[in-house]
Structures are given as C-alpha cells and as structure tokens.
Amino acid sequence: MQSNSLSLPAPRVAGDGGPDAERHDPVLSVRGLRTDFVTAVGTVHAVRDVSFDLRKGQRLAIVGESGSGKSAMAMSLMGLVPPPGHVAGGSVKLNGTEIVGLDDAGISKVRGKDIGLVFQDPMAALDPLKTIGSQFVETIRVHQDVSVKAARKMAADLLGEVGVNDAARRLSDYPHQYSGGMRQRVLIAMAIANDPSVVVADEPTTALDVTTQAQVLDLLAKICDERGNALVLITHNLGIVEELCDSVNVMYAGRFVECTSTEALFASPGHPYSKALLDCVIDPATARRGALPAIPGSPPDLSVDEPGCPFAPRCPIGRDQERCAVERPQPRTLSNGAVVRCHFAYDTQGETA
Incomplete structure (x- = not known):
C-alpha cells in the first residue's frame, strides 16, 4: 500500500x-x-x-x-x-x-445532532447549577423544534432507556444527586438524544x-x-x-x-x-508477583x-x-x-x- x-x-x-x-x-x-x-x-x-x-x-x-x-x-x-x-x-x-x-454557528448545528460525545468526566461535563432536566431539554431543543413539555417527555424516556429509575422525577435532580455511573448514563442519553449517526x-x-x-x-x-x-x-x-x-x-x-x-x-x-x-x-489468572510489564522509554516530543x-x-x-x-x-x-x-x-x- x-x-x-x-x-x-x-x-x-x-x-x-x-x-x-x-x-x-x-x-x-x-x-x-x-x-x-x-x-x-x-x-x-x-x-x-x-x-x-x-x-x-x-x-x-x-x-x-x-x-x-x-x-x-x-x-x-x-x-x-x-x-x-x-x-x-x-x-x-x-x-x-x-x-x-x-x-x-455551523459546527454547533452538527455537534449534538449528527455526532454526539460522551465525555470522560461526567461531573465536569454537567453544569452543577442546573437540573438534569433543564440541561437535557436544552440539548434537545437546540436541534429539534419541540416544546419544553415534549422535550421533557423525550428526556424522561431516554433516561429510562439508559436505566435511570423514576426518570420523570429525577429530571428535577441536580448532577451531584446522581452517582458517577448514573451521571455517565445521563451523558450517554444526552449524546443519543438527537439520533446522531456517530x-x-x-x-x-x-x-x-x-x-x-x-x-x-x-x-x-x-x-x-x-x-x-x-x-x-x-x-x-x-x-x-x-x-x-x-x-x-x-x-x-x-x-x-x-x-x-x-x-x-x-x-x-x-x-x-x-x-x-x-x-x-495483566491477566489476573496468570499474573505473578514481581515487576509489572511496561514499555521501556518515553513517547517522543x-x-x-x-x-x-x-x-x-x-x-x-x-x-x-x-x-x-x-x-x-x-x-x-x-x-x-x-x-x-x-x-x-x-x-x-x-x-x-
């Protein structure tokens, strides 16, 4: 090639x-x-x-x-x-x-609609001063012409889809009221909210x-x-x-x-x-005590x-x-x-x- x-x-x-x-x-x-x-x-x-x-x-x-x-x-x-x-x-x-x-303006129309992102740190990705519902509704309404009520219904359905129990009620909670795993589920739901290709x-x-x-x-x-x-x-x-x-x-x-x-x-x-x-x-089933395997040296400048x-x-x-x-x-x-x-x-x- x-x-x-x-x-x-x-x-x-x-x-x-x-x-x-x-x-x-x-x-x-x-x-x-x-x-x-x-x-x-x-x-x-x-x-x-x-x-x-x-x-x-x-x-x-x-x-x-x-x-x-x-x-x-x-x-x-x-x-x-x-x-x-x-x-x-x-x-x-x-x-x-x-x-x-x-x-x-152009990239904002694409980001969240055609391509969604699940961030590494869910606590840093979510606004601690806003409820999950308000952030979710904003994510949906930026790309879809729907009412706030309809967007909240969509958000609740998506949260339920990713395994958040009592999703409609939990839209009123703030990020700190979710565990780390639940916050990551919220980010996944937000990433797919507008049905992105990627x-x-x-x-x-x-x-x-x-x-x-x-x-x-x-x-x-x-x-x-x-x-x-x-x-x-x-x-x-x-x-x-x-x-x-x-x-x-x-x-x-x-x-x-x-x-x-x-x-x-x-x-x-x-x-x-x-x-x-x-x-x-490292395979826990076969690992032995001693030095851990590593690649020698450092990545280049x-x-x-x-x-x-x-x-x-x-x-x-x-x-x-x-x-x-x-x-x-x-x-x-x-x-x-x-x-x-x-x-x-x-x-x-x-x-x-």
Whole structure:
C-alpha cells in the first residue's frame, strides 16, 4: 500500500456480516487530519495525517498511551479543540458534509445532532447549577423544534432507556444527586438524544469502579446496536476493546500505526507497539508477583518532527535497525488484512516480514 496516510481496512459492520456490509457509505470519513497546539516553546503536532472511515453500526476503538493524540483527535472530530490548539489541515465529513472550517454557528448545528460525545468526566461535563432536566431539554431543543413539555417527555424516556429509575422525577435532580455511573448514563442519553449517526466516547469509564464500568460499556453496546449508531471509543484499556469493538486503530505519536479488526489484533498484532501494548495487559489468572510489564522509554516530543519511525528508540526490533532511525515507514498491508506503519512488522504469529 503506497500512501502517506494510514486508513482503516474495509470493516465488518456490526450486526451485518453479509456481502453488502462493506458497500455502505461511511457516516464519518476522515482524511489527512492534522491538529496542532501552538505554544511558547514550539508547535506540538498532536494529530498527524490521520485518515479513517466509519460505517453505520461499526464500533471502532482508538487505542494508545496517554499523550498519543487520541483525545486531541476526538476533540477535532467534534470541533472542540481547546486553545491554543486548532485543526491545521485535512478533512472530516459527516454523512458527506465537510465540517472542517465551519464557523461556530455551523459546527454547533452538527455537534449534538449528527455526532454526539460522551465525555470522560461526567461531573465536569454537567453544569452543577442546573437540573438534569433543564440541561437535557436544552440539548434537545437546540436541534429539534419541540416544546419544553415534549422535550421533557423525550428526556424522561431516554433516561429510562439508559436505566435511570423514576426518570420523570429525577429530571428535577441536580448532577451531584446522581452517582458517577448514573451521571455517565445521563451523558450517554444526552449524546443519543438527537439520533446522531456517530457517537464518540472519550475514555467513558475512567472515573468509574470496575462493576459500573462493565454496566456502562454494556449499555453503550446495547444502545448502538439498537439504534444503529456508529461508535468511536477512545481508550487505553485493551480489555474494553476486546469486549466492545469490532475494529481497532492503534495510535502512537499522533499517527495511526496499525488499523485492523479486533480479532486480528488480539490474535496476531502486526506492529511492535501494538504487541507491546498487549504484552502490558495483566491477566489476573496468570499474573505473578514481581515487576509489572511496561514499555521501556518515553513517547517522543511531538513538537519535533524527526526522521525515521517515532517508536524506534523503544522498539525491540527498531532500536537495532539503522533504517528505522532514518526512514519513516509507509503503510503496508499484512496477510491478515491489517494495515501497519512498520518496516519490520510481524506478519502472522509474530514473524517479521
């Protein structure tokens, strides 16, 4: 594959394994997306030449370490990149409509209607001075021409759908009167209130205990299956990915280094970074006392655009290869259909190709 941009291979559509699955037009199409943060000490290139397609019903995970660019990419899709950041280039199309370059009014018409967001911290995302009902009604009425009464009825129905008991009464409660898990359910309900084509969930279970995490993830899967929403899940938790998603893009230093199916990633990771991430997953059933597995070294400085592979200094293969230090790897397709950026990718069962 001779392209400068790593793209997701044609994915299976969740709930549809038939021959027509790959022919669906993408609901979200990203090409060459770049996001920069201009600081006093230099420009940080947080997202570098990211491309992928997302189809109806597909569940795509974006995984990587902290600082890999995952959340910056999610905020770029939503038009929510905070200062001093900005989308520096590329294209983001929602249902065929370009959203990069839209003014505040234009992006506000899209955000919440065509694409919904589930934030990482529900307490920070909700206004503590307003009731859940008033915030929910506002979310609905911004995009739908309905009365306050009708919007409250819709809000109560949605809260009931996501598992909030006595939903009509609880619309009058404030965010602090909900538990962390219930607040996250509220955010999920708000994200789907206007029936968006795409839901972006940015580390949606970080602030929750393990039991509540499982409940929220099951809810996300159920909602997307029933409504046909496409899902972009931003996470560093590969256990979540295996349970919830059908496709995975592995991100490192602002770029996708592997795009593959979830099944292929866990059976035979192609990029050394993907394998390193999987090696760091602890299995309680087999774990022994001692040092926890970790990837040596630190992620690169994203304000410096050095030649070669950015993972090379930390890579068990690349740190001994001159080519990796001087030549940036281009995308290539492996025998299992995965697309990787690596000169010495593992191609089937850990053998380099």
